[in-house]
Amino acid sequence: MSLVVHKYGGTSMGSIERIKSVAKRVAKWHAAGHKVIVVPSAMSGETNRLLGLAKEISADADPRELDQIASTGEQVSVGLLAIALQSLGVKAKSYTGWQTGIKTDSSFTKARIESIDAQHLLDDVNNGIVPIVTGFQGVDSKGNITTLGRGGSDTQAVAVAAAIKADECLIYTDVDAIYTTDPRVVAEARPLKVISFEEMFELASLGSKVLQIRSVEFAGKYKVPVRVLSSFTEHDIDIAVESKSGTLITFEEDEQMEQAVVAGIAFNRDEAKITLRGVPDSPGIAYKIVGPIGEANVDIDMIVQNIGEKGTTDFSFTVHRNEFKKAMEVLESQVRPALGAKEVVGDDKVCKVSIVGIGMRSHVGIAATMFKALADENINIQMITTSEIKTSVLVEDKYMELAVRALHKAFGLDQPPA
Amino acid sequence: MSLVVHKYGGTSMGSIERIKSVAKRVAKWHAAGHKVIVVPSAMSGETNRLLGLAKEISADADPRELDQIASTGEQVSVGLLAIALQSLGVKAKSYTGWQTGIKTDSSFTKARIESIDAQHLLDDVNNGIVPIVTGFQGVDSKGNITTLGRGGSDTQAVAVAAAIKADECLIYTDVDAIYTTDPRVVAEARPLKVISFEEMFELASLGSKVLQIRSVEFAGKYKVPVRVLSSFTEHDIDIAVESKSGTLITFEEDEQMEQAVVAGIAFNRDEAKITLRGVPDSPGIAYKIVGPIGEANVDIDMIVQNIGEKGTTDFSFTVHRNEFKKAMEVLESQVRPALGAKEVVGDDKVCKVSIVGIGMRSHVGIAATMFKALADENINIQMITTSEIKTSVLVEDKYMELAVRALHKAFGLDQPPA
Numbered sequence: 041m042s043l044v045v046h047k048y049g050g051t052s053m054g055s056i057e058r059i060k061s062v063a064k065r066v067a068k069w070h071a072a073g074h075k076v077i078v079v080p081s082a083m084s085g086e087t088n089r090l091l092g093l094a095k096e097i098s099a100d101a102d103p104r105e106l107d108q109i110a111s112t113g114e115q116v117s118v119g120l121l122a123i124a125l126q127s128l129g130v131k132a133k134s135y136t137g138w139q140t141g142i143k144t145d146s147s148f149t150k151a152r153i154e155s156i157d158a159q160h161l162l163d164d165v166n167n168g169i170v171p172i173v174t175g176f177q178g179v180d181s182k183g184n185i186t187t188l189g190r191g192g193s194d195t196q197a198v199a200v201a202a203a204i205k206a207d208e209c210l211i212y213t214d215v216d217a218i219y220t221t222d223p224r225v226v227a228e229a230r231p232l233k234v235i236s237f238e239e240m241f242e243l244a245s246l247g248s249k250v251l252q253i254r255s256v257e258f259a260g261k262y263k264v265p266v267r268v269l270s271s272f273t274e275h276d277i278d279i280a281v282e283s284k285s286g287t288l289i290t291f292e293e294d295e296q297m298e299q300a301v302v303a304g305i306a307f308n309r310d311e312a313k314i315t316l317r318g319v320p321d322s323p324g325i326a327y328k329i330v331g332p333i334g335e336a337n338v339d340i341d342m343i344v345q346n347i348g349e350k351g352t353t354d355f356s357f358t359v360h361r362n363e364f365k366k367a368m369e370v371l372e373s374q375v376r377p378a379l380g381a382k383e384v385v386g387d388d389k390v391c392k393v394s395i396v397g398i399g400m401r402s403h404v405g406i407a408a409t410m411f412k413a414l415a416d417e418n419i420n421i422q423m424i425t426t427s428e429i430k431t432s433v434l435v436e437d438k439y440m441e442l443a444v445r446a447l448h449k450a451f452g453l454d455q456p457p458a
Numbered sequence: 459m460s461l462v463v464h465k466y467g468g469t470s471m472g473s474i475e476r477i478k479s480v481a482k483r484v485a486k487w488h489a490a491g492h493k494v495i496v497v498p499s500a501m502s503g504e505t506n507r508l509l510g511l512a513k514e515i516s517a518d519a520d521p522r523e524l525d526q527i528a529s530t531g532e533q534v535s536v537g538l539l540a541i542a543l544q545s546l547g548v549k550a551k552s553y554t555g556w557q558t559g560i561k562t563d564s565s566f567t568k569a570r571i572e573s574i575d576a577q578h579l580l581d582d583v584n585n586g587i588v589p590i591v592t593g594f595q596g597v598d599s600k601g602n603i604t605t606l607g608r609g610g611s612d613t614q615a616v617a618v619a620a621a622i623k624a625d626e627c628l629i630y631t632d633v634d635a636i637y638t639t640d641p642r643v644v645a646e647a648r649p650l651k652v653i654s655f656e657e658m659f660e661l662a663s664l665g666s667k668v669l670q671i672r673s674v675e676f677a678g679k680y681k682v683p684v685r686v687l688s689s690f691t692e693h694d695i696d697i698a699v700e701s702k703s704g705t706l707i708t709f710e711e712d713e714q715m716e717q718a719v720v721a722g723i724a725f726n727r728d729e730a731k732i733t734l735r736g737v738p739d740s741p742g743i744a745y746k747i748v749g750p751i752g753e754a755n756v757d758i759d760m761i762v763q764n765i766g767e768k769g770t771t772d773f774s775f776t777v778h779r780n781e782f783k784k785a786m787e788v789l790e791s792q793v794r795p796a797l798g799a800k801e802v803v804g805d806d807k808v809c810k811v812s813i814v815g816i817g818m819r820s821h822v823g824i825a826a827t828m829f830k831a832l833a834d835e836n837i838n839i840q841m842i843t844t845s846e847i848k849t850s851v852l853v854e855d856k857y858m859e860l861a862v863r864a865l866h867k868a869f870g871l872d873q874p875p876a
Contacts (some may be wrong), residue, residue: 056514093538096474098545105544108552109537112530119527120511125518126523134526138556183557200855 041073043165046301047175050084050270051214053117058428059083063124065277066170066443070130072279075165078172079197080121086177103148107177107187109395111137114174114193121172132170135161135401137185141176142196146187151186151393153178153258158203172314173200174454194255202262209264210286212271215250218287220453221305226445228454232287232303234433239303242396247319256289257356263291299401301406302451305444308392309437311341312364313422315356316371328357329375336370337455338363342392342425342434356423358434364388390422391440394432395447398415413450419443459491460625460701461583465593465615468502469632471535473730476503481542483630483695484588490697491833492670493583495622496590497540499616500531501767518703521566525595525605528567529555532592532611539590550588553579555603558589560596560614562604565790569604571596571676577620591618603822612673620680627682628704630689633668636705638871639723644863646872650705650721657721660814660848674707681709719824720869723862727855729759730782731840733774734789736800747773747793754788754819756781758812758850760843770800774841776852808840808860812850813865817852825849837861 046069048062056166062080068078090109094101118134125132141157145186164171175193178186188195195209201209217231218240235243237260245255250268269286319325326345333340343357359367364386371384400406410431414421421444423434448454464487466480468551478621480498508527512519536552543550555562559575571874582589593611606613610630619627635649636658653661655678668686677684687704737743744763751758761775777785782804789802818824828849832839837860841852853861866872 045504051653056511060515090534093474094541097478097538102544105537105540105552108540108554109534112533115533116508116511116527118651119523120515122523122526123512123515123519126520127518136526136603139603185554186556405690443755 041075043075043204044069044077045077045197045201045209046078046206047194047209047211048080048271049193049213050081050086050210052212053080053082053121056086056120059117060124062271063121063128063130065212065271066121067128067130068277069279070170074279076131076170077161077200077206078121078162078170079164079175079193079200079382080114080117080172081175081304082117086113086116104184105150107138107151107182107185111174111177111185111188118172118174118331125170125172131168133164134172134174136174137177137196138179140173140200142173142199142304144178144180144188146180146182146186148184148186151178151180151189153199156199156201157305158200161200162204162453170312172325180379188254192254194252195258198255198258198262198264198266201266202258202266205280206264208288209259209266211251211255211268213250213268214270214272215268216270216273216286218250218268218289219304221444221448223306225307225441226305226448226454228448230453230456234288234290235303235397237289237291238397238398238429240425242394243304243306259289260291265290279343301403302395302397302453303399304396304448305451305453306394307397307440307444309440310361311358311392311434312361312367312386312388312389313356313358313385313390314364314367314371314384315354315435316376316379316381316384317354318352319355319379321351321353323353325353325379328379329371330357332370332374333357333359333367336366338367342423342426342432344423347425358392358423361388390434391437391439392432392434393440393443393447394430395451396430397451400427400429400431409450410447413446414443417442417446419446459494461493461622462487462495463495463615463622463624463627464494465612465627465629466496466689467611467629467631468499468504471498471500471539472502474538474782477535477538478542480689481539481546483646483689484539484543485546485548487697488588492697494588495579495583495591495618495624496539496588497611497618498532498535498590499593500535504534506530522602525566525569525603528605529592529595529603532594536590536592536614543588543590548588549586550590551582552592553591554592555595555614556597556601556803558591558618560591560598560617562598563598564598564604565601566604567720568607568808569596569598569828571606571617574617576618579618580622606672610670610672612670613676616676616680616682616684618674619682619684620676624648624682626706627677627684628858629673629684629686630667630715631668631686632688632690633686634688634691636668636702637722639862639866640845641793643725644723644866644872646866648871648874649694652706652708653721655707655709656798656816657814660845661724662810663724674861677707678709683708693841719821720813720815720865720871721732721817722814722869723865723869724812724814725858725862727858728779729808730777730785730804730806730850731774731776731808731852732782732785732789732802732804734794734797734799734802735770735772736770737773737797738799739769739771743771743773743797746797747789748775750788750792751775751777751785754784754814756785756788760841760850762841762843772779776808776810776841779806785812807855808852809855810850810852811858811861811865812848813869815869816847816850818847827868828865831864832861835860835864837864
């Protein structure tokens, strides 16, 4: 019998019927003798509705008050789920963030968890009670309600699992697993049984929407085994099967780990590339370019600096496509004249494709395989960046699906592991 | 410059536009130098919506969880109002019940306030901040969220006013004053400038919907001056005028008190009368009749015992019309056979009409004037009960409006006071 945290997303809590369905699942785990703590999100659409009300009053509302308002979505959810469990004969008790003792810093709307007082949750499960804890929120040292920001419920679930030293944190969502790549792009995409924490972290950073990146960070920091699985399976739940379904994010690389060198292919359409040409090559130019962009609140993703002609250099980087115009303006109006650079050119018709796998640490020639697969399809690579377990390339966005499919095949991801 | 509590009901908070309108009013009081604490209700309809969700899951939901859910309506309101005030340049800060330090007992859905830690509210107003406190809720000694039950926002506002020793608690609502009687029944009904606490308490007990009876009780216990006034007046608010408008519920009988002997006429259509005839007259019969009715959770209002024939008595009482059938069944099946009474007769076509006034203490002949006015209209009185400052009669319900109008005129309530 295990001690587990169940996390349910907004879609899983999207209606009274779906809440009852979540209750049935939890009741079944409880009846099988497992100790379960549940962290549900707000009903889907509720957080947007609440923040929409605030926005009608002021576009620039006080973040403390936004948190006061937004945190109620989860508070309603935990109460409703407790009632649903009780109506199935299961003892259940809901807790808000402050009632749970989830202490955060005071960064309203994006607070970070500092500590969790989990003893009462353990007391509850040891007394046969299912505690239901709000996701997404906590309380700061002055008693203000804080929220963890979008996707914070995943983080909260993992944090609770860490605090109670749960055997596993099961994240029920609307996908049934982490896939080798997006099945909407590659029909042959396969669900992964196991993925390493580092790989999951890279995939989350690269824009995989399944898990919020901070929850993966938290899982990594506290070594919490996390399983991603679907809450939309039919109701004759077989817990023995469910305990092995979906994708387990693990820290034990040797055990069970699939043999594939590359675990998955990620991609991101939201990129735009900007190049400053003919920059006089002198120390500190990178800072003189990146600094003003940062001051304009634009995040930079990839950065590449090439050697150019006659003592000058070309400096390229990517930003989110929505911030392309803003970044171009800053460069044209401030940076180019200040540095005496030749010209600013930009392209918002690009995308980033990445291969991720901890096998890349120990295998050589992975990048070569990647570049060959793209060359075979006549796809030109515009930029390259690499990390220990990831290689990303920037290509013209019309080639995105083609590139992803080619790489998926080149690394044998369409075949089940040996 | 005064220290005041403003209370706004659900209708006053019913839309974003109306919330902005509340903010304008509070900002004006603030700008005039007053120290204001605001207690808003949930947006109208919101509490019903939330409890409706719970009811969809279970008709018999855990009251603790209902409070967890229902308390969020006010939490959203205080946040929105804080944002609205801030957008007008006023420093404002919202507080939930537990953040305010409103301690209650653990009677979920109908908790009673035990204490309020008001120091931080005074600190706020002394620092130029407008604190906005949720109505309707608190926290028990174990950290559970509790609600005070319907209308609890009035009680909370009065309790906060008591805790900070406010000069006045202004209850903004959708009526502009307490009237001598319901203007929908008597066109000549006049707004009262002042009413005594005792009179208000009797009127609230008799079914006047303007103020919740517990808030009046609280005001009486802690001697909080309460003013009832409309939040629907136009926006060029003149605070000097507003401070004198509506109806002030006061404790200083001599000062300003109107000279009328009777302050108002109350009435209630929801009555039903039951009589147990031919009960053998012996000690303890009242308890033997009233006991089983109470056990069936039926509240009894008026009680009259008459002497009957040959050592028997007739025992009559009234109940809420909705509980008439239930009470009749209890009497017929249990009480009548047990006591050997002759018969049970009932009538649910009755209503109660009352005159209320502290002048009744010192004036004689008030009841006589009442009975004569009714007799002049040929209205038969079925039951009479009296208290120090109130006389109530039960009459056939088709005469209700006629009786109220006759009494309103007989006591000169249609004329302005001298």
